[in-house]
Amino acid sequence: MSETPTLEVRNLQTHFFTREGVLKAVDDVSFTVRAGEIMGLVGESGSGKTVTGFSVLGLVDPPGRIVGGSILFKGEDLAHAGEERLRALRGSRIAMIFQDPMMTLNPVLRVDTQMTEAILAHEQVSERAARARAAAALAMVGIASPEERLLAYPHQFSGGMRQRVAIAIAMLHRPDLIIADEPTTALDVTIQGQILYEVQKLCRETGTALVWVTHDLTVVAGLADTVSVMYAGKIVEQGRVDDVLDRPLHPYTNGLLGSVPSRNRRGQKLRQIPGMTPSLLRLPQGCAFRSRCPRADQACTEMPALAELAPGHLARCVHPHLETAGA
Template sequence: MTEALLEVRGLRTWFETPRGTVRAVDGVDLTVGRGEILGLVGESGSGKSITGFSLLGLVDPPGRVIEGEIRFHGEDLRAASPRRLRDLRGNRIAMIFQDPMMTLNPVLRIGTQMIETVQAHARVSKAEARAMARDALGQVGIPHPDERIDAYPHEFSGGMRQRVAIAIALLHKPDLIIADEPTTALDVTIQSQILSEMQALTRDMGLGMIWISHDLGVVGQLAHKMAVMYAGRIVERGSVDEVLDTPRHPYTRGLIDSLPMENDRGQPLRQIPGNAPPPLNRPEGCPFRPRCAHATDACLAEPEETGTPDRAWRCFHPLGSRLTEVPA
């Protein structure tokens, strides 16, 4: 059994607006173990990033976590004081953002920012902090770290800036990293290099990771487990191989079918009909019902999760069942 670093049960994060309540995250369960990468996938607006921010207590008003358990090494983070959360952020739990400039200050040298980050959580000298920063830069593949540590962010390419952001996340050898689509804006070659390095770091350091993405190809290459999110809920979860090879939820099947590699050359790309429901006007029952070819009157009710602790889905007519089989 993999040691559980993070256990999330029934997480709900809502935003109270003048037009009504936005249920951005509406009952999410997640488990991440040591040395394990969980891919959290779904369309834009499905609630993936808000889930990540909720875990770190970074949701600003009018949003708030209204319900659920968030346990890190067994500690209830929802009951933690603001000071305790500050101690954990960037130390035992780190976050990598899609845009590295959300991490980097453009007017400060890389070394200055990394040294400040080290000394915020560890009582070490400036020389020791600089050595830790230099080693972290080398760890993520930045050449000549002794020289590059004195550069400014604008002197790095986009891929190198993202590596710096990853190095900052690794400074204190955290137990858990939450990565919010950190390779989306990078070219394929750089993306592949970073994915390979993240796999190696996770394996060698024994840390856990949540990799948030809308790209099934990236998650399939990187992660061990996958959770598919739609309209604020996890609609399917399991090992990467199980979910990609035998999807049970029609939404998961639609995401897979929309990949270019799953379409015939020269033919239009297959896509899921319609659009994700607006947060303030979600349909009754299963939120995927208006876009689903298998929907029946039963789907007017909210489906409960079915399956096992390691492999589950939310659907009244899961793929492979009698009602969804297509005649030969």
């Protein structure tokens, strides 16, 4: 385990400087992903998980900016890298898959254009060689008669097919790291299963590290090795996937798990987390979850630190569920 991790994010802070005030979308986030490892980055909408992903690629739109921390990609700090260096890494060493496959492919460009340009942006190869590689990539993600499909436009593909194309594009350069931003949320369950399987297989085969951003805990359960749970811009729980899902320490993770319908609890009332995600502009003092937390008390008005409460299992909570953790 002495090798450099593929991605090591340390105390990342990405803030948005809006007219209403500074929005701390990502506030002190740290995690590590090693080669061939899959990390689930879980959180509700607005928890900062997507911005975290974009921060790694240096694609945060203004008025957002990385204001602190470091993003070590194989030891190289991307938070302070120049635009040209980032561009060279994007697509070739670090790839991204987006949430909505209907929107990620340019509607007015043919699939072959969008694939070969991704190859030619990083490698000096002939147009013909690029095409051949594009076709091979399409075949790899299970698209039939790839040569023919290369000539099609995105609107001639179904949603699942488009996401496969996007994944094929992401895999073109056999990147070291893929950031997948809820890539299966917009798809049918059957397609979702197929794509999860493909991605998992590809990562294991190529040793690609994967950050899977999602709000779906069941996906994480079947896919990831480790999981980081985000709430209001901060990591609230982190650890091996079995530890976190079986013995959640943070009441928020616990609440998330409780709101997933399960066969084991048939007939019982589905638990839900009361209230809504707070606005990042009006966070309560201390723990951001305390207004919705059944365990909150006076002590929670002070922000707890992310602490290792069980071996390799971290949580940011004053009153963690230690009883279930069996520690």
